[in-house]
Amino acid sequence: xxxxxxxxxxxxxxxxxxxxxxxxxxxxxxxxxxxxxxxxxxxxxxxxxxxxxxxxxxxxxxxxxxxxxxxxxxxxxxxxxxxxxxxxxxxxxxxxxxxxxxxxxxxxxxxxxxxxxxxxxxxxxxxxxxxxxxxxxxxxxxxxxxxxxxxxxxxxxxxxxxxxxxxxxxxxxxxxxxxxxxxxxxxxxxxxxxxxxxxxxxxxxxxxxxxxxxxxxxxxxxxxxxxxxxxxxxxxxxxxxxxxxxxxxxxxxxxxxxxxxxxxxxxxxxxxxxxxxxxxxxxxxxxxxxxxxxxxxxxxxxxxxxxxxxxxxxxxxxxxxxxxxxxxxxxxxxxxxxxxxxxxxxxxxxxxxxxxxxxxxxxxxxxxxxxxxxxxxxxxxxxxxxxxxxxxxxxxxxxxxxxxxxxxxxxxxxxxxxxxxxxxxxxxxxxxxxxxx
Numbered sequence: 001x002x003x004x005x006x007x008x009x010x011x012x013x014x015x016x017x018x019x020x021x022x023x024x025x026x027x028x029x030x031x032x033x034x035x036x037x038x039x040x041x042x043x044x045x046x047x048x049x050x051x052x053x054x055x056x057x058x059x060x061x062x063x064x065x066x067x068x069x070x071x072x073x074x075x076x077x078x079x080x081x082x083x084x085x086x087x088x089x090x091x092x093x094x095x096x097x098x099x100x101x102x103x104x105x106x107x108x109x110x111x112x113x114x115x116x117x118x119x120x121x122x123x124x125x126x127x128x129x130x131x132x133x134x135x136x137x138x139x140x141x142x143x144x145x146x147x148x149x150x151x152x153x154x155x156x157x158x159x160x161x162x163x164x165x166x167x168x169x170x171x172x173x174x175x176x177x178x179x180x181x182x183x184x185x186x187x188x189x190x191x192x193x194x195x196x197x198x199x200x201x202x203x204x205x206x207x208x209x210x211x212x213x214x215x216x217x218x219x220x221x222x223x224x225x226x227x228x229x230x231x232x233x234x235x236x237x238x239x240x241x242x243x244x245x246x247x248x249x250x251x252x253x254x255x256x257x258x259x260x261x262x263x264x265x266x267x268x269x270x271x272x273x274x275x276x277x278x279x280x281x282x283x284x285x286x287x288x289x290x291x292x293x294x295x296x297x298x299x300x301x302x303x304x305x306x307x308x309x310x311x312x313x314x315x316x317x318x319x320x321x322x323x324x325x326x327x328x329x330x331x332x333x334x335x336x337x338x339x340x341x342x343x344x345x346x347x348x349x350x351x352x353x354x355x356x357x358x359x360x361x362x363x364x365x366x367x368x369x370x371x372x373x374x375x376x377x378x379x380x381x382x383x384x385x386x387x388x389x390x391x392x393x394x395x396x397x398x399x400x401x402x403x404x405x406x407x408x409x410x411x412x413x414x415x416x417x418x419x420x421x422x423x424x425x426x427x428x429x430x431x432x433x434x435x436x437x
Contacts, residue, residue, distance in 0.1 A: 036291055036303050039322070040078040040341040044071040048326035048337040050093040050143070052102060053315040057123050060315055060324050061102045062339060063090035070104055070119075072126055075320050078341055082126040086119040092144035094153060096168050100124060103153050103166070105134075105144040116141040118155060120171060130171045134164055145186040147210050149193055154210075156183045156197065163197075165213065177213040181206040185269070187230040187237060189252050196237050196250070198225040205239055207255055217255040221248045227269025227314075229279060234294050238279050240267035247281055247290075249297050259297040263290035271314035271323060275346035280323050282314055289325060289342065305340040321346035 045064025048071070052061045059081070060073040070090060072082040087106025094103050102121040118141070120130040134141050134155060143156040152174070153166040161182055165175035183197035183206060194216060197206040202225055207217040224243030231238065236258070237250040247267060249259040264283025267290070271280045278300070279292040291301040305325060314325045323342040 036289075036301055036323075036342055036344050038303065038305060038340055039343045042073055042078050042080060042339045042341065043336050044073070044080060044326075044339055045069050045083065046334050046336060047328050048339060049091055049328060051315040051324055051326055051339065052093045052095040053317050053324070054095050054100075054102065054123050055097060055319065056100055058317075058319055059123065060317065060339070061093055061095070061104075061121070062324075062326060063093050063104060064337070065089050065091060065107075065328075066334065070102070070121065073324070073339065075317050075322065084121055084126055084128065086121070086128060087117040087131070090119070091142055092156070094144045094146040095123075096146050096151075096153070098148075098151055099168055101129070101168065103144055103146070103168075105141045105155055107141050116157075118144065118153070118166065132166060132171050132173070134173070142184040143186050145188050145195065147188050147195070148190055150210055152210070154186060154188075154195055156186050163195075163208070163213070175213055177208075179206060179208065179215065181218075185226060185228050187228045189230050189235075189237070190232060191235060192252050194252070196228055196230070196239075196252075198228045198239055200224065200226060200242075205237065205250060219250055219255050219257065221250075221257065222246070226267065227282070229270035229272050231272050231277075231279065231294050233274075233277060236294065238270045238272070238281075238292070240270055240281060242266045242268070242285075245285075247279070247292060261292055261297055261299060263292070263299060264288045264302065269314050271316050271325075273316050273323065273344050273346075274318055275321050276344050278344065280314060280316070280325070280342070282325055289323075303342055305342070 044062050045067030047065040048062050049065050050063045054061065058075045060075060062071040062073065064071060068086060068088055068090065070084045070086055071080050072084065074081050086104050088108030089106055090104050091107040092105035096103060100123045102123060104119040104121065106117045106119060116134045118132040118134060119128050122129045141155060141157055145154050147154060151168050153168060155164040155166060157164060161178060161180050163177045163179055164173050167174050181197060181199060182202055183199040185198045187196045189196060193210045195208045195210060197208060203223050204221055205219040205225065206215065207219065209216050221239055222241035222244050224241050226240045226242055229238045235252045237252060239248045239250060241248060245263060245265055245267060247261045247263055247270060248257050249261065251258050263281045265285030266283060268282045268284040273280060277294050279294060281290040281292060283290055287305060289303045289305055290299050292298065293300045305327065314323060316323050321344050323344060325340050326337060327340055328337050
């Protein structure tokens with residue numbers, strides 16, 4: 001049967017088939033976009049801890065607590081290009097983009113004195129160009145954080161319950177503030193000009209103004225607070241709580257907890273992914289990294305990594321779309337640790353998945369156990385599917401929307417064709433049907 005409207009049964013069937021293919025094809029769109037996966041493992045010094053990303057050089061600076069060194073990793077090759085000798089027990093590290101320097105807080109006092117230090121490394125020479133004394137804080141200096149608005153470094157002195165402020169122009173201490181808070185970790189909130197301090201067994205987060213150096217608020221969290229990270233897009237602070245295996249989300253506008261997200265065992269630290277709007281959490285007890293979406297404050301993926309991931313300031317490499325996280329495997333050790341490199345899937349990748357590689361640090365002898373793996377790292381998600389190559393891909397809300405839109409169009413076209421056929425058969429349409437062969 002033919003229709004004067006110009007639609008034959010074969011043509012109608014073809015139209016329906018095309019839209020059906022659109023719907024089915026859209027179902028595979030999200031699976032073409034790779035998600036978080038381990039792409040490399042880099043061997044560094046003993047007991048690696050803190051890590052900072054140098055955006056100008058495309059390098060990562062890793063403190064090796066028991067080697068008294070800082071390893072420099074190129075993000076182009078995922079290999080160590082230099083090892084820089086610093087003070088005793090380097091613990092914290094922060095990058096100053098305004099002058100191209102890296103500040104390293106050294107926990108242990110040198111030669112039995114009561115003076116801890118901060119080493120300043122030039123990223124153009126990878127050499128120490130200054131050493132700043134932090135008096136009266138023997139075994140007390142812990143984390144360090146850069147204040148981009150003030151061009152200052154805030155040194156967290158841990159058990160001494162003080163914060164020392166260093167000018168990056170003079171490399172001099174310009175303020176010593178007693179905070180009465182045993183902090184080990186800190187994050188800078190650029191929109192508010194505030195520092196958020198956390199410390200194990202403190203049960204709260206201390207909020208400090210960078211203009212007055214005075215306390216702004218004390219936010220109750222939990223008894224096992226550790227690492228802390230800032231999400232500038234949402235204006236939120238993410239705080240790891242080891243005792244409850246959760247990450248608390250704090251609004252910087254209200255200084256109140258707005259969500260608690262359950263993650264892996266013993267969450268140690270967090271890092272913000274500016275490309276994806278995700279927060280990565282190092283679960284040191286389960287040897288995993290949990291990925292939290294800042295859209296709904298829920299875990300969207302879990303990535304298996306090395307032993308005891310505990311990067312004190314995990315670093316996100318915005319140039320490569322990768323997260324670098326240290327795996328200490330225990331402190332007070334002479335065995336080299338390593339850094340796991342995780343791709344967040346935001347950077348263009350080839351159709352062939354990248355193999356997991358391992359590289360050896362300059363001047364470090366690796367044992368076979370430190371460079372080999374028994375199985376490939378894996379990625380899992382409650383809303384993901386595993387590909388034949390072992391990787392996994394996440395279904396996003398944009399995918400659901402696309403399928404819904406295509407399905408609606410499919411139904412509308414189907415209804416239109418059915419109506420034309422019905423009208424033609426009745427003879428009440430604009431073009432009465434005629435018989436034909």
